[in-house]
Structure formats: structure tokens, C-alpha cells
Amino acid sequence: MAKYIKYELQELREDKFLEDINQIKRAGFTGVVIPAARQPSDNSINDINSEFLPLKKIVELTYKIGLEIIIDIDVFQSSYIWAHKNFSEPVNYNNSPYYQKKNDQYYPICPNNPLSEKRLENLLEILKQLPSATTFLFSELSFPFNWKANDLDVQHSQPPFCYCPFCMGEFSEYINEAISEPEQIKDNIRYWMDWRINVIYGYYMDISSKLPANDLIISIPPLSLIDIPFVTGQIPIAFLKENARISMPLLHHTKNKNFNWVFDQLRHYDLEMEEYDLVPIFEISSEDMKNIEDMDKKDFKDIIYYSWDKYYNQILVHP
Numbered sequence: 001m002a003k004y005i006k007y008e009l010q011e012l013r014e015d016k017f018l019e020d021i022n023q024i025k026r027a028g029f030t031g032v033v034i035p036a037a038r039q040p041s042d043n044s045i046n047d048i049n050s051e052f053l054p055l056k057k058i059v060e061l062t063y064k065i066g067l068e069i070i071i072d073i074d075v076f077q078s079s080y081i082w083a084h085k086n087f088s089e090p091v092n093y094n095n096s097p098y099y100q101k102k103n104d105q106y107y108p109i110c111p112n113n114p115l116s117e118k119r120l121e122n123l124l125e126i127l128k129q130l131p132s133a134t135t136f137l138f139s140e141l142s143f144p145f146n147w148k149a150n151d152l153d154v155q156h157s158q159p160p161f162c163y164c165p166f167c168m169g170e171f172s173e174y175i176n177e178a179i180s181e182p183e184q185i186k187d188n189i190r191y192w193m194d195w196r197i198n199v200i201y202g203y204y205m206d207i208s209s210k211l212p213a214n215d216l217i218i219s220i221p222p223l224s225l226i227d228i229p230f231v232t233g234q235i236p237i238a239f240l241k242e243n244a245r246i247s248m249p250l251l252h253h254t255k256n257k258n259f260n261w262v263f264d265q266l267r268h269y270d271l272e273m274e275e276y277d278l279v280p281i282f283e284i285s286s287e288d289m290k291n292i293e294d295m296d297k298k299d300f301k302d303i304i305y306y307s308w309d310k311y312y313n314q315i316l317v318h319p
């Protein structure tokens, strides 16, 4: 089993980066998971052209150290797009714009917003230059549900997708009928759900066909598989058929749960998928390290630890 750890960076400073990934290697990890986008800082957030890190260089340096690398792409989330002058927020089912709560680090962007498409085109130009051995993890390829901060109402009469004018326009075309208010969707809910599954799946197929790699992992929120299509517009089974693997961020601390919650989730997925196809993400904490380390007794091909910051501060013994 290969063990990866998520490593986030704001800018590439070569000396510091090499020092850190050397330390990661010495700590026994097989590789790193690195987000394609910079972590926002106060002075970078307004410049949309500075969103993505120099990934080609990062991959080169990582291979040089002898580590594997997974590039993590937040497909429909970007703080940089939120800062763009032409940005318009996603719209909730009650026709109010999505607003950001204080300290909420979640920046959903609508899949049908032209800025979203442009952003992915720019990103693909960068990703195309990477070696074919690179693995890609698609995070937030769903919409617009902040699963970290919210519990989910799977019984809701209208799923948490976007109802902005771009979406209304696209959906009207899809069913060949003029739809301008979220209220009208209630009568067409079946078509509407099919449509948003098509939108998400279409994005996946489009991106994956343009990437140099064939090792792809799709992240789904930690919910039961049967609820995923309704809530996120994702269809995990279709991704598996395309030979992608599925990742679940089992972030028990973030979700205010104890480790039994993680065991419960895994038991549930065990029934429906091969362990080989699962790439679980475990949140590091000193009290649960034994449980996390015991995961190597299972048949996962890869697991991801979240994150280097936590490992560095809570687990690593500093001389």
C-alpha cells in the first residue's frame, strides 16, 4: 500500500520545498498530494492569473527526490474566481445568491458560469505539460455543497445545485422549455436531476480526455453512495466504469466526529466497492494515529493522510 500526504503551498520556494519533501520521504511516505491552486494570501487573491502553481517544476522536483505525486484539482471551487470583477455567485434554490459565511473557506463556482469554463481551459494548458505518470485527484467535482461545514438534508425537495441564470438557460435548452425561476424546476425535477448529472459527467469526460494521465481519482463527499447522485450530481458507478478510482475525505475532526464514524463509513463502502478502487483520506490526530496506521492491514492500493501541517505539528518528533 502506498501512503500519500497532502502538502499545501502558497508559493514555490525551491529550497524550502525540497527540505519539506525530503522530510516527508524520511517520514516513510510514498508520495505527496499537492493542490494545483495556490493557497490564497492577502496580496495574491485579486490576481486571477496567479491562481495555479508552477506544477511542471513541482512534479520535476518531487520525482527528483524519489516521491510520487498526485495533483489535486478543486474543479468547482476557487477563491480566485470569487475575486474576479465579472464573477456572479451561485444561486440557491430559494433564488438567493450563495453567500459566504464568516471563516468559511468554501468558494463554490457554478459549472455553467463562463468563468468556470475559462478557468479549467487555462488549468488544462498547464496540466497537459505534466508527465503521463502523474495522478490527478478531482476534488469538489460536485455542486455547491459545503460538506465540511454542513450536514446534509438528503430529503430536501430540491437538491443543492445552482439555480443561476446560466444554469436556467442551459436547462431550458435541455428540456426545450423556457425556465426562468427555480420554482418552475419543481415540476421538472426528474429531468433537472438528469441534466445536472450530465453536466458534471460531461465535465469529467472532457477534462479526463485532455489529460496526459490515465490514473484519475474522483473525490466524493463522505455520504452513503445511494445519496451521492441526488446531493452532488455525481454518479460514482459511472466513474468506476471509466476506470477512475473514488476517494472519500473521511475528515472526522473537521466533521466533529470520532474515529468510529470513519469505521462506519468504511464498512458501508466495503459492501459496495472493491477496496482497491477506494482512496480514503484520513485526518491526522495524535490520539487516532494507531487507528490510521492500522489501515495498512486493509487492501487499499493508496491512502492519503491529511495533512503535512498536522503531521508536522502533532506527530513528527522534532530533534
Ligand SMILES: [Zn+2]
Pocket: 090, 091, 110, 111, 112, 113, 162, 163, 164, 165, 166, 167, 168
Ligand atoms: Zn449556475
